[in-house]
Amino acid sequence: MTSPRRVVVVGADAAGMSAAHQALRTAARRGEALAITALESSDHTSYSACGIPYWMAGDVGSGDDLVARTADQHRDAGIDLRLGTTVVAADLAGRTVTTSAGEVLGYDDLVVATGAPAVVPDWALRADGTSYDGVGVVKTLDDGAAWVRSFTRVGPGAHVVVVGAGYIGVEVAEAALEQGFGVTVLTRTRGMGMLEDEMSDLVNTGLVDAGVELVLGAEVTGLELDGDRVTGVHWEGGSREADLVVVAVGVRPATDFLAGSGLEMADNGALRPDPHGRVADHVWAAGDCCEVRRRIDDQWVFRPLGTHAAKHGRALGDSLGGGDLSFDGMVDTSITRFSACGVHLEIARTGLSRADAETAGFDPVALVTEGTTAAGYMPEAEPIAIWVMADRTTRRLLGVQVVGGHGAGKRIDTAAAVLWAEGSVDDLAWMDLSYAPPFSTTWEVLQIAARRVAERL
C-alpha cells in the first residue's frame, strides 16, 4: 500500500483553498486520497479582500462576514491547515519547502498561491519598515480592522487622503465619504487608468460631484508628521492636511521565496501557469501571484482579481486531483462602482484598450455613445456612456467600457461573452438582447453603441 500523495499549498486564500478542496473532490472520485497541508502566513483564510472597502464604508457589519470559509471548515474537510506559517524557501529539485521557523516539509506536489501584498512606497514607511500611524494599505482583514478602528478614532469631519485612483482608490473614496469624511484622491497619472481617457473623465467628474478633491498628476513626495502620526501629505506642487492616508498604489506577487528556482516569472515576479495551473513538474500556481492569459491578443497580463483566482484555483485543483478542467484565460473584464453623496456610477471594462489593440496589430475604431439604462420615459432611466472598439479589417469586437447609473455595470458581461466567442461588433449590435421599458431602450444602448461603430468600419 502506497502512502497518499503529499500536497503542500502555500497560501490559504481564494486560489489555494479553492484548489485544495477541488483536488480532494476530484481525487476522491478517482479513489485517491490526498494528504494536503496548507501553510498560511496570516491568521486568516478564504476571505473576500474585495469586500474590505464596503466594511470600511459601514455596508458590512464585521470582518467575519467577509470570511467565506473558516480555518475549522478547511480542517473539517481534512486539510492540515497551519496558520501563521510563512514559507521562506523552496527546493524544487529536492521537493521541499522551508518555513520561517526552520521547518522543512517534503511534498509530492507544490501549489503556490501566495497572492500579492500591497505595495507600500518608501515615503509611507518608518526606518524599521512599518507604516506611520494613520497610514496604511487596504489588502488584508487586519488592514480592514485597522481602518475601521481608525475611522472611529478620527470621527466624522476628519480628512482622508487616498493615494491612488484605481479600483481600490475609488472604492475607499466611497467608503470615506459614506463615513462623513472629507476626501482627497491623489493619483500620479490620471484617474482609473484601466479606462480610456474619455471614460475615466466621467469617473473623475463623478468623484468631484460627490465632493472629492481630485488631484491628477500628483507625485507624493512625503508625509507631514506629528511624532509617529501622519498630519499631512506633500506632493510636487501641493499639500493637504490629513488625519488618515490610505495607500492604494497596487500589489506585487509574493514570490520572493522562489527566487533562483528557475521558474519563468514576469518582471514583477508573477508566475505564468498553464490552463491547468502547472508551472513546472509537480509545481502548480494560481491566483494573485500569477499573470493570466488574455485570449484576445494572447498576452500575459497581471490582473490580480478574485474571479480569476477562483476559476484558476478550481481548474488547478481538478487537474492536480487527476481531472482535466482548465482555465482558458480571460478577456480582461473588471467592474466597480463609485456610490456616495448622491452620485452613483457603475464602472466596467472588458477587452483591450486602444493601446493594447494597436500593439497587437489591430486597426481599432472606437466611439463613445451616450444613452439611458431604461426607456427614457421611465423613472429608472439613468445616463450611461459606452465605449466600443472594433477592428476595421475583421469587424471583430475588441473592447467595451461602461460608465453609468444603476444597471449600467453588469452590461459589460454581455460584451465579455461576445469577446469570449471572438464575435464581431455586428454580433453585438444585432444579437437578441432583452428589452422592456424598466430595463433598456428598445434598441439596448449597448447595441446602439455597437451599431454606431459598425457603421464606421
Place this chain on the structure above:
Amino acid sequence: MTSPRRVVVVGADAAGMSAAHQALRTAARRGEALAITALESSDHTSYSACGIPYWMAGDVGSGDDLVARTADQHRDAGIDLRLGTTVVAADLAGRTVTTSAGEVLGYDDLVVATGAPAVVPDWALRADGTSYDGVGVVKTLDDGAAWVRSFTRVGPGAHVVVVGAGYIGVEVAEAALEQGFGVTVLTRTRGMGMLEDEMSDLVNTGLVDAGVELVLGAEVTGLELDGDRVTGVHWEGGSREADLVVVAVGVRPATDFLAGSGLEMADNGALRPDPHGRVADHVWAAGDCCEVRRRIDDQWVFRPLGTHAAKHGRALGDSLGGGDLSFDGMVDTSITRFSACGVHLEIARTGLSRADAETAGFDPVALVTEGTTAAGYMPEAEPIAIWVMADRTTRRLLGVQVVGGHGAGKRIDTAAAVLWAEGSVDDLAWMDLSYAPPFSTTWEVLQIAARRVAERL
C-alpha cells in the same frame, strides 16, 4: 428621368417607420429618392406600447411621453403619412392597395407592418363588437388613455380583475397594485407560461406575496353586468366582483387584408419574411404581424416584441433602400418585472423551453440554482433563481431563465450572447464575467448555475 420608386407602408408604428426611415437613408446614400406613403389606421405613430402599463401605474406622466416620433417628425423626413387610413385589400399582382375609404394606391414596393391587435374574447364583447364599460385590452395609446381615465373614475380601493398572466397581465397587476387597487389575476393555465413550471411558481409566489389573488386554471365564462358596465367576472368554479376587467390574453397578426394573396402565413395569420424582410417580389413585412426565426432550433415562432420589430424593420428598410443589412433571427429572449407592494421580481428568459428542446431532438439536462445578485455580505444582495438547460451530447447551452431581485433580469443578456454564438454550457460557466461585491458573488451566480449543469452532463 424616371419617377421615384413608390413605397407604400401599411402600419406606422415601430417596424414600419423604422423601415421607412432606414430605406430613405440607405437609398439617399445610393443617390436614389423614394416616394414613401405610410398608411396608419389609428391616430398615432411610433409609440411604445410596452410603456402603457407603466403609464397606468403612474410611472409615466403622459401618453405623449411614450411617443418616440410624432406624425410631424415623420412628415418632416419626407414621408407622406396618412393617419386614420385603414387598408382593407391588396392586389399583389396589380401592385395596389385599397383603403376603407375606397381609395386605390399603386406601389412599386409594399411594406406590411400592421402589427397585432389584442385578442378580445367573445365574453368581453357586446353584440355590436364593442367592449362593455370597464372592460378592455392594453395595446394602443387609446387603450392606455382609457385605462388612466377608468383608474381615476373608480378610485383607490376598487377591484381590478386581470385576465391573463403573461407579460402584460403581470405588468398590469403591478400597475393596479401601485394605484392602490385590489387585484385578482385569472389565468386559464398557469402563470407566466413562457417560463418553466419551477420558475413560474416563483412569480406566482411573488404575486401572492404582493397581495394579488391569483387563480390558476380559471376559464372565464362570462361577466356580471349592471347595464353596460361590468360588476364582476365568472369563471368555472368561481367568481369575483370587479370594477374593472383588463383582458390580456394575447394578440393576433393584422393580416386579414392579405387573405387569398397567396403569401405564406402561419396558422394565426403571421407572415414569414426572410432576413431582409421580403415575403414576395416587391412585398416586405416586419414587426408584430410576422413570425421570427429562432436560431437555436431553426423554427418560426410568434414573438410580437418591440426589439424584434425595430431590428427587422431596420434591416428591411436598408434592404429596400438597396443595402444588405439583415435580421438574422433571434434566440427567444424576453424580460419583464413585477414590482409592487414590497415585492420586486425581475423575470427573464432566453433560448428554448424543455418542451422546445425535446421537440427539436436535443437531450436536455436542466437545473434550477439559487444564489444572490451580489456578495452575500452586501446590502445589495437579493435572491435570484436561475434555470439552465444544456444538451447532454453536445454540451450546447439551450436555454436560461431568471427570476430574482434588482439586477437579476439583465443577466439574461449574457446567456443570450452565448446562445447567439452557439456556445456551450462550459463557455457560460468559465467565461470572464465581471465580479465586484456590489454586483455578484465571486463566481457569478449565472456561472455557478451553468457549472452545476455542466457537472451533470
